[in-house]
Amino acid sequence: MSEPLVQVRDLKVHFPVRGGLFGRTRGTVRAVDGVSFDVARGETLGLVGESGCGKSTLGRALLRLLEPTAGSIRIDGRELTGLSQRQLRPLRRRMQLVFQDPYASLNPRMTVGDILGEPFAIHGLARGAAREEEVLALLDAMGLPREARHRYPHEFSGGQRQRIGIARAIALRPDLVVADEPISALDVSIQAQIVNLLVDLQRERGLTYVFIAHDLKIVEYVSTRVAVMYLGRIVEVAPSRALYAVPRHPYTQALLSAVPVPDPERPPTRQLLPGEPPSPLSPPSGCAFHPRCPYVMERCRREAPPLYPLGGGHAAACFLAEGDSQRSEPAAAGTVDAASPGGAGVLAQPPSRG
């Protein structure tokens, strides 16, 4: 089995919060606080969690669009942290971002042809007629008419604009595409079109996706594996089917039970969580989820549980899962759980807060 395309180890992205008269640092938002995972080639890792959990920050840090505070990001074996912007540039074409709002991310003064031709220009690839050919091929692949290249972003509907955004992202045949809420701004009847397009492109081009979304149904549908984040940390990760069938972390359980199911014959069996996610500026002691957890124990208030490997690539950061842990001691950070089939390594790591 080949090496995973993406290997993230103990990644932290902290933001200083300044305030007061002299702009002194008042505290630190630990947006991403010690996250480790792998993404295998050709798979889709879904990243779910509620607003403020750090999923978008993680997606951007992965592409070095945000500066990580600590930790390691390897793409295809190459360490990204510590590289200068100049050193990063040749790597940028191999990793791309699809944004939520395709309108805000497309230059309104450029024609679609120029927008799609720009990546080739920046990287000094395909000039003149060859570039024109590439643009036409992209439009065809996106199901957009060829005349679209002479028009401007505002002349398109939301769904078409997202197709343009996706076309730009895949123009240079990247290995990794981070899609940050790619369909949540779209109408329901258009969402399925874009999901199908992303799935088709993945199959045709062997793309690897990190798919960030809050819609748990779509994430399940597109993802090979899913990681659930809460307050800057991964609390559970598993193959998609296993995570949804047998969620092990109480937060994942509550999250799934809160999804409104379009079936009036199945009245909602919502497991209501009390309260709201705490501020990442002052996370609770111990397990960050403990103030809302229905199964909270004394230990949870003091200690943060590590991500226990549970076999089959499933891992959960909850003391309730400790008994099922595949190891007596949680593995040291940086080792891949060998028990997971298919090489889609899940990481077990001890807590390293503070």
Place this chain on the structure above:
Amino acid sequence: MTGAAPSSEPVAPLLDVRGLTTQLTLERGPVRAVDGVSFCVPPGGTLGVVGESGCGKSLTALSVMRLIPQPPGRIIAGEVRFRGEDLLRLPEPEMRRVRGRHVAMVFQEPMTSLNPVFTVGEQIGEGVRLHLKASRAQARERAVEMLRQVGIPAPGERVDAYPHQLSGGMRQRVMIAMALACDPALLIADEPTTALDVTIQAQILELLKRLQAERHMAVMLITHDLGVVAGSCDAVVVMYAGRIVEQAPVRELFARPAHPYTAGLMRSIPSLHDAGAAVEGERRRLKAIPGMVPSLGALPSGCAFRDRCDRATELCARVTPALEPKRGGQWAACHHPVPAP
């Protein structure tokens, strides 16, 4: 309750909307953003209004409240009967006595609907003082009581908080407290949980359900989320391009949607426990509705859905289908409704 289809209702409807038509004047000319919309909400019942952006669901709600900004909007036809009285004929001062007192509204964006320079207590109490002639002290007391009812911890302290000091979920609770402070008979909730996270959405939906039952209040719930409708509503109206395309009791609608648009929407959403695209050997595509939502200024002739519809015939291009009864309490505006399975 399975009441909103326009069949013979044993109970007189609380809200009875007939032929409501609202015109918007755009640069390119007038369009009918709400086009001949009719529905009922029985006392204590919940009607879901579903549709995508631009389908006219929010404008229908604003038209019922007579809150359409004019220009560009204007209600050009129809009746909005509330307890038998046509709200469209009321002089504005009388309408103001209805709004907030008997019919109240909750919007999607609690931050933009709350006034940032007044405390939440002042804003909840404002309606109480205006409509119920309460004193300042009584209004404050009522505000604290309402905050308690919507589940805000430490209501005696939070009553003096400003909106920016509260989280999104808390603000939406404040909006609900404000809307319910005068015990309205009808609450119009326009995407009340769309801006919220899923666990907070579940809290708010549960809260609305509890308050509705306690007060025997009717609710008109506007949403794009079929899941929310399935869990909360008795009857559903589906809108497309300004018109109602289907209207049915919630069970019938989900069990056997009659309009191809409704059926298409339901098919396009993956269900929970559907890892269809990712699991090897099962690489299925979602059943998407082709094409895009037409703009109101450029609707096709006949049925507005026909060029996205796999059942469309030449008849659909010529004759706009009327909303007609199809089967057991289910109405659809379609020449070729989807047969029951």
